[in-house]
Amino acid sequence: MPVVGIPRALAYYTYFPLWKTFLEEIGVQVKSSIATNKQILDLGVQETVTDACIPIKILHGHVLALKDKVDYIFLPRLVSIDGQSNFCPKFLGLPDMVRYSRSDLPPIISLRIKKTIMKPVFFNFLYHLGRFFQANLQLITRAYLRARKAQKQYFRLLETGFFPDTALAILEGKSDDIESINPSLALNLAVLGYPYSVYDPYISGNLLQNIHKMGAGVSTMESIPNILLKKMSRRLPLNLFWHYSNLVAWSSLHFLENVNSIDGIIHVSAFGCGPDAMLNRLLELEAKHGKNPFLTISIDEHSGEAGILTRLEAFMDMLKYQKTGLYNLGGEKQ
Amino acid sequence: MGIKKITFAHMGTSALAFKMLFQDLGYEVINPPVPDKHILSLGVKYSPEFACIPFKIVLGSYLKIIENNPHVIVSAGGFGPCRAGYYGEMHRRILNELGYNPDFIFFWPPLKKPLNFFKKIYQLKDKTSFISAMIALKRAWKKLKALDQIEILSHKIRAREKNHGMTTYAFHRGLTYLDEARTTSSIREAREAAVEELRKVPVDNQRSVLNIGIVGEIYVQLEPAANFHIEELLGNMTAVPHRTIFLTNFARKSPFSHDSKAKKIAKPFLPEMVGGHGQQSVGDVVSFSQQGYDGVIQLAPFTCIPEIVAKSLMPYLSKRMNIPVLTLFIDEQTGQAGVETRVEAFIDMIQQRQKD
Numbered sequence: 001m002p003v004v005g006i007p008r009a010l011a012y013y014t015y016f017p018l019w020k021t022f023l024e025e026i027g028v029q030v031k032s033s034i035a036t037n038k039q040i041l042d043l044g045v046q047e048t049v050t051d052a053c054i055p056i057k058i059l060h061g062h063v064l065a066l067k068d069k070v071d072y073i074f075l076p077r078l079v080s081i082d083g084q085s086n087f088c089p090k091f092l093g094l095p096d097m098v099r100y101s102r103s104d105l106p107p108i109i110s111l112r113i114k115k116t117i118m119k120p121v122f123f124n125f126l127y128h129l130g131r132f133f134q135a136n137l138q139l140i141t142r143a144y145l146r147a148r149k150a151q152k153q154y155f156r157l158l159e160t161g162f163f164p165d166t167a168l169a170i171l172e173g174k175s176d177d178i179e180s181i182n183p184s185l186a187l188n189l190a191v192l193g194y195p196y197s198v199y200d201p202y203i204s205g206n207l208l209q210n211i212h213k214m215g216a217g218v219s220t221m222e223s224i225p226n227i228l229l230k231k232m233s234r235r236l237p238l239n240l241f242w243h244y245s246n247l248v249a250w251s252s253l254h255f256l257e258n259v260n261s262i263d264g265i266i267h268v269s270a271f272g273c274g275p276d277a278m279l280n281r282l283l284e285l286e287a288k289h290g291k292n293p294f295l296t297i298s299i300d301e302h303s304g305e306a307g308i309l310t311r312l313e314a315f316m317d318m319l320k321y322q323k324t325g326l327y328n329l330g331g332e333k334q
Numbered sequence: 335m336g337i338k339k340i341t342f343a344h345m346g347t348s349a350l351a352f353k354m355l356f357q358d359l360g361y362e363v364i365n366p367p368v369p370d371k372h373i374l375s376l377g378v379k380y381s382p383e384f385a386c387i388p389f390k391i392v393l394g395s396y397l398k399i400i401e402n403n404p405h406v407i408v409s410a411g412g413f414g415p416c417r418a419g420y421y422g423e424m425h426r427r428i429l430n431e432l433g434y435n436p437d438f439i440f441f442w443p444p445l446k447k448p449l450n451f452f453k454k455i456y457q458l459k460d461k462t463s464f465i466s467a468m469i470a471l472k473r474a475w476k477k478l479k480a481l482d483q484i485e486i487l488s489h490k491i492r493a494r495e496k497n498h499g500m501t502t503y504a505f506h507r508g509l510t511y512l513d514e515a516r517t518t519s520s521i522r523e524a525r526e527a528a529v530e531e532l533r534k535v536p537v538d539n540q541r542s543v544l545n546i547g548i549v550g551e552i553y554v555q556l557e558p559a560a561n562f563h564i565e566e567l568l569g570n571m572t573a574v575p576h577r578t579i580f581l582t583n584f585a586r587k588s589p590f591s592h593d594s595k596a597k598k599i600a601k602p603f604l605p606e607m608v609g610g611h612g613q614q615s616v617g618d619v620v621s622f623s624q625q626g627y628d629g630v631i632q633l634a635p636f637t638c639i640p641e642i643v644a645k646s647l648m649p650y651l652s653k654r655m656n657i658p659v660l661t662l663f664i665d666e667q668t669g670q671a672g673v674e675t676r677v678e679a680f681i682d683m684i685q686q687r688q689k690d
Binding site: 048049051052077079086087088089090092093096097100101112237238240241242271272273274275276277278280281282285 | 382383384385389415416417419423424427428603605606607609610612636637638639640643644645646663
């Protein structure tokens with residue numbers, strides 16, 4: 001039974017249940033890498049070009065952590081899943097970046113995921129994946145249906161406000177923590193950013209847990225139903241070109257529209273992230289027009305938890321002052 | 335309302351051709367300033383931190399020009415996955431935020447939105463008739479071609495010149511001839527005069543020169559102020575630079591055919607179009623090595639995503655194709671001396687390599 005390694009980075013946080021369920025259904029063993037730690041980061045930093053952003057470096061680290069334990073590395077080439085926006089160019093060239101970085105890697109499965117007019121995007125991809133492991137059409141179809149069901153459940157859990165780690169544990173039956181996860185607290189923050197930066201506690205400096213510890217609630221972009229995001233897509237004069245960036249931009253517009261649900265927006269951005277250069281300024285301007293507090297946290301391989309914590313505390317203090325009416329954003333004394 | 339004032343961003347020698355085009359269309363052209371320290375720092379001040387240097391230089395130029403109250407700013411747009419397509423929209427937002435509201439006309443790739451392309455031409459040509467607009471366009475194209483021709487010639491001559499600086503002087507004389515030329519026949523005469531001027535530069539034909547390919551992102555390739563005049567630098571070190579992008583071949587190839595030769599060559603290494611010139615950079619390195627060039631310099635602005643993808647393939651390609659590759663990522667912190675030192679070391683290394 002071949003073993004396929006799925007690195008715990010990038011699109012893992014969005015599509016892991018789909019891939020895992022499908023591969024296991026067609027009789028392939030799946031092994032995902034362990035949570036990011038210092039060693040993985042160091043491995044990644046060594047192998048990646050200096051100019052790449054930290055999520056890409058982390059991915060290289062995860063691939064290296066897996067390389068001796070698996071027969072294949074699963075690294076699909078995510079091009080486009082809605083036919084309109086692409087993924088970041090680094091996603092497009094990712095399998096090649098990894099493949100040519102070292103010569104001792106196991107074979108990389110780099111099938112393309114691209115929406116074309118006639119074909120359903122994931123079935124087309126999973127069909128070819130199934131054929132790669134010599135599964136027949138019947139097996140593939142059954143595996144596809146089960147995988148799709150798991151993925152839908154996962155998205156539903158994310159929409160109710162669970163974070164990927166808990167949601168994955170619930171899917172696997174390891175946790176039955178269905179207690180209320182979004183109690184209404186004194187302060188509620190929207191933490192926006194790409195799932196691979198926001199949900200990786202190692203690179204985001206435990207941002208989500210720290211916000212919880214300070215007694216504030218967190219909403220992320222995965223908790224907004226797709227249909228509401230689509231509605232927001234008509235607001236921008238020109239949508240961005242990248243899938244995840246669009247989701248972040250639309251969800252920020254959604255939060256700005258429903259101002260009462262949140263008190264401030266935090267944008268988590270990786271150092272040197274290309275799409276974020278545009279996205280961050282866009283969010284900043286929109287938040288400014290909406291008179292909403294806005295904080296950018298930029299992360300890289302040198303950022304420590306303490307630095308992030310200090311900025312977070314200052315931001316939260318400002319929000320608390322504002323709530324108690326000591327001063328407001330317009331600068332007028334009350 | 336009187337004559338409308340129009341402006342655009344400076345990009346290499348092409349500014350001369352665009353200036354003529356817009357004057358023919360009946361606009362008053364505000365000359366785009368040649369990028370310098372002041373413009374760059376203006377741009378850096380108002381740009382997002384991780385925007386690439388073309389974004390910052392262009393925004394800085396707009397902010398400098400805006401004192402002259404232009405009515406229209408012409409720029410190019412795109413559809414990704416490279417960020418440059420979004421730059422026009424972002425520039426507009428930032429200028430609006432600062433309280434300026436000039437009209438922006440963005441040109442999208444004509445093949446993707448043909449109707450939009452003609453609509454923009456219609457909007458731009460204003461009161462000029464469609465036929466004379468087309469004639470003006472054709473004339474501007476002729477001028478662009480002439481500009482590129484003398485530039486290529488100057489690269490070849492500079493590496494062999496006997497007296498340092500003669501070629502650059504002759505090249506700038508040639509540019510002034512072309513700038514003054516207004517009709518098709520005078521453009522031809524000016525081109526011949528410019529070529530003549532360059533041919534008069536005394537050269538040493540015995541000198542052995544290196545052939546260096548230049549690949550990478552379009553703006554830093556085309557704008558000498560952004561790449562620290564790397565072509566002159568190479569010429570002075572007796573190397574002939576061979577740039578892969580000229581505006582004329584770019585306009586001919588890229589908007590109309592999506593599959594140029596370089597992309598085909600790049601397929602075995604990088605099968606996906608990663609936006610910008612990432613895939614071409616990979617293909618160009620392969621084809622330069624097949625044509626027996628001595629080395630390749632990859633030029634890219636810092637945080638340019640497509641070129642980062644290309645860069646991560648360079649160590650492998652360089653080894654596999656047996657060709658030295660130097661990657662220069664340029665940002666506002668890059669200094670002239672730093673670039674000179676690295677290029678010098680690179681050229682020395684190639685010369686040593688050939689002796690062994």
